[in-house]
Amino acid sequence: MKFICAECGCEYPLDGLDYRCPCGGLFQLSKAPGETVGAGVSLGEVPTPxxxxxxxxxxxxxxxxxxxxxxxxxDRGAFVLINKLLELGIREVVEDSSGNAGAAIAGYCAAAGIRCNIYLPESTSAGKIKQVLAYGANLVKVPGSRDDTARAIRQAAATTYYASHVYNPLFFExxxxxxxxxxxxxxxxxxxxxxxxxxxxxxxxxxxxxxxxxxxxxxxxxxxxxxxxxxxxxxxxxxxxxxxxxxxxxxxxxxxxxxxxxxxxxxxxxxxxxxxxxxxxxxxxxxxxxxxxxxxxxxxxxxxxxxxxxxxxxxxxxxxxxxxxxxx
Ligand SMILES: [Zn+2]
Missing domain, CATH: 3.40.50.1100 (Rossmann fold)
Incomplete structure (x- = not known):
C-alpha cells in the first residue's frame, strides 16, 4: 500500500510526514489486489440501520x-486510518476538524494508544470539545475560521504525522x-x-x-x-x-x-x-x-x-x- 500523487504520479510511503506532493497534487491510495487494513482496534462498529x-x-x-x-x-474513516497507523508504528498524530472528524480520530487514537492533538476553531460547539477532551486528546483551540485552523495545523504537521480526514486517503478508504x-x-x-x-x-x-x-x-x-x-x-x-x-x-x-x-x-x-x-x-x-x-x-x-x-x-x-x- 502506498500514496500516489494524483497530478505527477510520484509515490510516497504511508508513514511519512508528507501529506501532499510538493507539485501541489493530492494523494490517492494505491493498493495491491486483496490488500486490506487490519481491524485490531475496534470500538464496536456496526452496520448502521x-x-x-x-x-x-x-x-x-x-x-x-x-x-x-x-x-x-x-468513525468509518477513523477506523481504517488509525488501524493502519497502528500497524505502521505511528505513536502521535495531529488532526484538525470542526468536530465530528476530530472526535472520531481522538476516540480511535485513545483505543489504539496513539497520542492525539486536535486543532479546532475556537467557535466549535462546547459539546464537541467536551467529547474530544473525554478521549484524552490534547486540544489546541485556534482563533478565527475553520480555514485559519487549517493553516495552523500545516505548521504542526511539519513534525508530527497528520492524520487528516481531508488529505489522508486512508480516511476515504x-x-x-x-x-x-x-x-x-x-x-x-x-x-x-x-x-x-x-x-x-x-x-x-x-x-x-x-x-x-x-x-x-x-x-x-x-x-x-x-x-x-x-x-x-x-x-x-x-x-x-x-x-x-x-x-x-x-x-x-x-x-x-x-x-x-x-x-x-x-x-x-x-x-x-x-x-x-x-x-x-x-x-x-x-x-x-x-x-x-x-x-x-x-x-x-x-x-x-x-x-x-x-x-x-x-x-x-x-x-x-x-x-x-x-x-x-
Ligand atoms: Zn505530484
Missing amino acids: VLRRKLGHTEVYLKLDYLQPTGSFK GTKSLAYEIKEQVGIPDYIFVPAGNGTMLLGAYIGFRELGKLPRIIAVQSRNCAPVAAVFHGRTPEPPAPTVAEGIAIGQPMRLQEMVTAVRESHGDFITVDDDSVLRAQAMLGAMGIYIEPTAGAAVAGMLQYFPAGDNGLNIVVPLTGSGLKK
Whole structure:
C-alpha cells in the first residue's frame, strides 16, 4: 500500500510526514489486489440501520450513520486510518476538524494508544470539545475560521504525522464502507443525498459505489451560506462564506473541490444549496419522528425535500444521517 500523487504520479510511503506532493497534487491510495487494513482496534462498529420513512411527499431510506461509536459517520474513516497507523508504528498524530472528524480520530487514537492533538476553531460547539477532551486528546483551540485552523495545523504537521480526514486517503478508504453497506441493505440507490463540505462522505460514497460497479446519482448539498463547490459545479464564482448552522459543512476552501465536482458529474448528479431555515426545519421534522440529528445532517434532508417537492415516483433514495443531535 502506498500514496500516489494524483497530478505527477510520484509515490510516497504511508508513514511519512508528507501529506501532499510538493507539485501541489493530492494523494490517492494505491493498493495491491486483496490488500486490506487490519481491524485490531475496534470500538464496536456496526452496520448502521436503515429506516424507510416518508418525508414530505417522498419515501426515502434514512441511513442512521450517527449510530457509530463516536456519534458520526466519520468513525468509518477513523477506523481504517488509525488501524493502519497502528500497524505502521505511528505513536502521535495531529488532526484538525470542526468536530465530528476530530472526535472520531481522538476516540480511535485513545483505543489504539496513539497520542492525539486536535486543532479546532475556537467557535466549535462546547459539546464537541467536551467529547474530544473525554478521549484524552490534547486540544489546541485556534482563533478565527475553520480555514485559519487549517493553516495552523500545516505548521504542526511539519513534525508530527497528520492524520487528516481531508488529505489522508486512508480516511476515504474507510468512509467508502458506507456504499458497501447501502448496497447490502437496499441495493444501489437511484439517488443519494450527502451533505458536502470537505467531501469525506461524498468521495467515500463515490469510491465505494465505483468499486461496486454502479454509481447512484449523487446529490451533494451545501449550505447557501458556504457553497464554493456548488458554485464551481454550476460555473459561478464562489461567494465569500458566511456562518451557517450546518457547521460540519462550513468549509470555505475545500482541498478536494475538483474531485468532488468530477465525482458528482460522473454520477450524473447535482450540487444544490439549502438555507439555514430549511436545515433547522428538516432537523425538527426528524426530531418529531424520534430521530435526533445534528443540523449538518438536516442539510441532506432539506436538500432531498427541495429536490423532490412533489414526490419521487418510486425511486430508491438514500439519505445518510451523518451525526447525532447529542453532539450539539
Ligand atoms: Zn505530484
